[in-house]
Amino acid sequence: MISFIAYTLCFLLLLISFAKDKKKTKESFFKGLKSLENIMPQFIFIVFIISMLLSLLDTDAVSNIIGNESGGKGVMLSSIFGSITTMPTFVAFSIGNTLLNSGAGYSQVVAFISTSTLVGILTFNLESKYVGKRVAFYRNLLAFVFSIFISIIIGKVMIL
Numbered sequence: 001m002i003s004f005i006a007y008t009l010c011f012l013l014l015l016i017s018f019a020k021d022k023k024k025t026k027e028s029f030f031k032g033l034k035s036l037e038n039i040m041p042q043f044i045f046i047v048f049i050i051s052m053l054l055s056l057l058d059t060d061a062v063s064n065i066i067g068n069e070s071g072g073k074g075v076m077l078s079s080i081f082g083s084i085t086t087m088p089t090f091v092a093f094s095i096g097n098t099l100l101n102s103g104a105g106y107s108q109v110v111a112f113i114s115t116s117t118l119v120g121i122l123t124f125n126l127e128s129k130y131v132g133k134r135v136a137f138y139r140n141l142l143a144f145v146f147s148i149f150i151s152i153i154i155g156k157v158m159i160l
Contacts, residue, residue: 043091050095063103068155070108075151078108082115083144086123092116107155114147 018025057065066074087095092113099109119140120127128136 039088042087046085046087046091046095050098057102059103062099066099066104066108066112068105068107070105074105074108075111075148075155078104078112079115079119079144079147079151082112082147083119083121083140085116086120087116089113089117105155106158107151110154111147111151114150115144118143118147 014025014029017028064070066078070077082092096109096113099112100106121140124136124140127139131139
């Protein structure tokens with residue numbers, strides 16, 4: 001129901017925008033399509049990799065590796081994997097949902113989502129060209145520590 005409301009609202013706003021300025025609306029619409037076109041290969045690749053991993057691992061294996069019982073080891077493993085796989089937030093959230101449904105723990109999924117969106121091991125060289133190696137290193141380190149901290153808090157809150 002919420003999706004229906006959101007799509008209806010977006011469609012109505014698109015109609016209002018089109019009525020106000022047809023040229024700008026068309027330009028914006030096609031820019032959005034181009035952006036979607038640029039994101040889709042990355043999204044499909046990541047979903048494919050996660051799907052392959054989940055098809056090889058059953059629910060018990062996922063629970064053992066990154067389930068609630070895995071504790072700090074699972075949080076660290078999720079954080080390291082998330083730091084390597086940089087992805088957009090909407091991809092990370094959908095993968096996080098899939099992991100939760102497959103038996104992963106809340107702390108571990110939060111660690112994965114936050115590090116995959118905040119920490120960029122693969123993008124470190126590019127980032128360091130713009131802000132310098134020292135700033136890039138400390139930003140990634142603080143993001144990693146923050147992700148661990150938040151995952152622990154969420155894990156404690158979700159148990160209550």
